[in-house]
Amino acid sequence: MLGIVLFLALFLTGNGLGSSGATNRPVVLVQDQIAPEYVDRNPYLLRMAGGGRNPLDDWIIPVFFGALLGGFTSGWLGGRLKFETTRGLRLTDWLGPAYWLQQRWPLLSSAPPLLRPSTPGRASPA
Secondary structure (H helix, E strand, O other), X not given: OHHHHHHHHHHHHXXXXXXXXXXXXXXXXXXXXXXXXXXXXXXXXXXXXXXXXXXXXXXXXXXXXXXXXXXXXXXXXXXXXXXXXXOOOXXXXXXXXXXXXXXHHHHHHOHHHHHOOOOOOXXXXX
């Protein structure tokens, strides 16, 4: 059934059903504001934002944000919307939610420095 739906979407509209392009286009918009000459030289980015093109002027942008807003609204109205952190099977609840807010969430913002390779003979920045 999914194959038939995908085929019909491609056949009738000329586009597939994927939304990865919608998440890429806001990034290209920022990139075009910061380094427009790079965007104009890159063939992949040139098709989206080269010259005077607006990367957000595409059919997938309203579809993506409509699906995002619809999913959020459905979860909210259905009582399924909640703030949570998922964890692995080996972690227990003994530390409580205060630990997760104090220890786990700040790690998200510090991930890039922790992923840098360390230089031999020097201490790690973390």
